[in-house]
Amino acid sequence: MTAFDSFPLGKPAFVSDILDRAAYLRCDDAKLMALESHRDTRAYVVYRDSLVLAQEADGPRALLGIDEALKFGANPGTIFLGLRDGAAVFGMGISAPAVESLLPRNDVAVSELRGLAMQGAVPPNQLSAIAMAKSLVNWHQRHGYCANCGTRTAMKEGGWKRDCPNCKAEHFPRTDPVVIMLVTSGDKILLGRQKQFLPGMYSCLAGFVEAAETIEDAVRREIFEESGIRCTDVNYYMTQPWPYPSSLMIGCTARAINEDIVIDRAELEDARWFDRAEATLMLKRQHPDGLAGPHPFAIAHHLVGRWLQIELGSRA
Structure with a gap:
C-alpha cells in the first residue's frame, strides 16, 4: 500500500476517528479504574514525538495492553481516549530513562510518529486516536503546575482537565x-x-x-x-x-x-x-x-x- 492509497484525496492523516470519545465516562473515576483493569483495554504509549510499539512477526503494533505498556515502563497515569467497539483505549506517557532501557530490545521499538504514518506502518484509522494521545500526554507534561499560583496540579476527568488544589483554578487542554x-x-x-x-x-x-x-x-x-x-x-x-x-x-x-x-x-x-x-x-x-x-x-x-x-x- 502506498501513501496515495493510505491517504486518498480528502483524507489526510489524523482525520479518520473511529473512537467513541464517551465523555460521559470522564467524571466516573470508579468506572475508569474498572476499565483500566479490563482484559480488552488497550493503550497508546507516547514519548515526545514518538510511539512505543511492540515488534511482531507481521510488523509493529501500536495498541498495547495496559499490563504490557507498564512492563515496557509506561507511566501509570492514564488518559481516557474513548471506546473502540466497546473496549476502552487510553493514552500513556513514558520517561526518558524508561525509553533508554527499551532501545536495545528486539521486541519493542520507539519510533517517530510522522515517519510511521508516512510509511503506512500504523493503520490510518488509528492515527486520530494516536494524535489525541500524543496531544494530551504532551499537554500534561508541559502543564504540571498552575499558571495562576504555581502549585502542582492534579489530573482529573480522565486526563481532560487539571485542577489546582490551592487556588481552585481549572486547566483544560488547548488546541x-x-x-x-x-x-x-x-x-x-x-x-x-x-x-x-x-x-x-x-x-x-x-x-x-x-x-x-x-x-x-x-x-x-x-x-x-x-x-x-x-x-x-x-x-x-x-x-x-x-x-x-x-x-x-x-x-x-x-x-x-x-x-x-x-x-x-x-x-x-x-x-x-x-x-x-x-x-x-x-x-x-x-x-x-x-x-x-x-x-x-x-x-x-x-x-x-x-x-x-x-x-x-x-x-x-
Whole structure:
C-alpha cells in the first residue's frame, strides 16, 4: 500500500476517528479504574514525538495492553481516549530513562510518529486516536503546575482537565488554530519552502491565527507577511488535527490580486508560482528537477490535489 492509497484525496492523516470519545465516562473515576483493569483495554504509549510499539512477526503494533505498556515502563497515569467497539483505549506517557532501557530490545521499538504514518506502518484509522494521545500526554507534561499560583496540579476527568488544589483554578487542554492555504492566480498556485523541509519540497503557506482574528483575516495576513501577495476570495476547504504539539490546521483557498513575490526570509527560504503541469509532476514525485509537493499525510497535499483534481497514481 502506498501513501496515495493510505491517504486518498480528502483524507489526510489524523482525520479518520473511529473512537467513541464517551465523555460521559470522564467524571466516573470508579468506572475508569474498572476499565483500566479490563482484559480488552488497550493503550497508546507516547514519548515526545514518538510511539512505543511492540515488534511482531507481521510488523509493529501500536495498541498495547495496559499490563504490557507498564512492563515496557509506561507511566501509570492514564488518559481516557474513548471506546473502540466497546473496549476502552487510553493514552500513556513514558520517561526518558524508561525509553533508554527499551532501545536495545528486539521486541519493542520507539519510533517517530510522522515517519510511521508516512510509511503506512500504523493503520490510518488509528492515527486520530494516536494524535489525541500524543496531544494530551504532551499537554500534561508541559502543564504540571498552575499558571495562576504555581502549585502542582492534579489530573482529573480522565486526563481532560487539571485542577489546582490551592487556588481552585481549572486547566483544560488547548488546541491552537493554524491556517494553511492554497493561493491561486489564474492557472498557477503559490507554494513556498522552509529551510527545514526536505530538499526540493514545496508546500502551502501557513501560520497561526492570532488573538481576536478571523480565519479569513489570518489567511490574508499570513500570505502577505510571508510572500507580499495580497489575496481575496478566501474559502474554507477542510481541517486536519495536527499533534505538533496540538494544532488544528484550517485548510483554505484564496485568490491572489498581485503576483510579485516579496519573500520574508525569516519565514521562507523560497516561494514560487507553479502551473498545473509542474504541480502535477511534483505531487507524483516525477518532477525533472527533483522538486516535490507535500506528502499525502498532510492537508497541504490535499489542497493542491483538489485544485488539480487528478488521479495521482501509485507512486508515493
